[in-house]
Amino acid sequence: MPESKKRVSLRKLPAIVVAVGVLASLSGCSAVPFAFGGCTPTFADGSNAKLVEAHGHFDADPRAQFPTPLVAKTTEAHVAVSGHGKIVEAGNTADVRVTVYDGKTGDSYAQASLLLATSGSNAPGYAKLAQCAPVHSRVTGVGPAIDLLGADALRGLPLREKDTLVVVVDIDQTYLGKANGADQLAQPGFPAVALAPSGQPGLTFPGTPAPTEAKTAVLKQGGGETIEKGDQVVAHYSTFVWEQKSLGSSSWPAGRPTVFNAISAVESPNGVPPELANALIGQRVGSQLMVILPPKETGAPAGTTYVMVIDILGIK
Incomplete structure (x- = not known):
């Protein structure tokens, strides 16, 4: 089946909006985590994530485009645009705008602005994409739905665990993860x-x-x-x-x-x-x-x- 590069107008699925509000590459190339200031992120920088182009305005519709169908067995991340703000340290809270796409069709599933923990068992995968990137960065992520949304969020959604999702995260600000006084x-x-x-x-x-x-x-x-x-x-x-x-x-x-x-x-x-x-x-x-x-x-x-x-x- 030939590849296509597709972007459709935003089509929100209410169930996935709720999930986001709660909410190894097949290329065979090795991937290593990107790092800023000695901070090592959860997900490796990889070729699938680099396929995602997102040239829309920051903190708005990213207008993501990527070859479809895009399939990934593991989750990768890529800093598409590097900001010049503070680093989102492991454990910090991030104020982000998250947009989720179907890796198979390129359709936009959901978009939301959220305050999220970026590490720990309660942090969804799409929040961990922000980890170790500077504020005002745009990070792309590609991976299975189970990794990016989590098992609890997937219940009741029209998605399977292995379905590939594409996520674009714009990082507006970072805050402490817990009191440190x-x-x-x-x-x-x-x-x-x-x-x-x-x-x-x-x-x-x-x-x-x-x-x-x-x-x-x-x-x-x-x-x-x-x-x-x-x-x-x-x-x-x-x-x-x-x-x-x-x-x-x-x-x-x-x-x-x-x-x-x-x-x-x-x-x-x-x-x-x-x-x-x-x-x-x-x-x-x-x-x-x-x-x-x-x-x-x-x-x-x-x-x-x-x-x-x-x-x-x-x-x-």
Whole structure:
């Protein structure tokens, strides 16, 4: 079958958009990882990834073209355009725009802007493509769907594990992967924190009633930029319920940090509870906080005291 080079207009498949939001070359040539500043990426630089041409505007439709059908047994990456910003170090968070194509037909599947962890068991393959490249780079990746999306994302999608996908990643910014500040002395009356290697916290609650007033403790003191009122704060969080001594929600399992607006919801419809805003403003990037929010601060039902552990990763 003759090869063709094809690009079609963006055709989004809703299921794959959801997957991305969660979400050895056949040539026989040897491939080695590209490296910047001593950082070694997950995927090797390879000939299949170099076949992808993407000349569209940065942080927009990359207008990728490549020979079809493009088939790969393993995942490769290539820095098609090298930026001049900070290196996305292993373990960092990356703010990226991801576009996914069908390697067989060249059709565009999905496009999304995401904050993603770039390493660890929860990081999807398409996020790992950003690892070790400079900010403002465009990276192309080619590989099996199982490598680039992961088993969980593939469930329910019209894709097989071995189907080849082509991914174009534009790297807008990089942030910390977890709080890296200096440990602070524990404060009495607060739950005790234990951290997994990834940085995800677990809590041990004291045998006392939940506080009736908002409280904040600095668990790690960072040395980065200082948060000002109105800043968009990139953060990992876990929210526990004191009375149930259980985890309610967390950004860690999906490997997707969130953004808090450091302003009170009283002042802005996009703000956060006033005491959470007060806790964030004045803190520095790299810090880890514990914020206790009684029901009167959040509007939660009586007997629902939230305990948030927040890693401040950066400011957008």
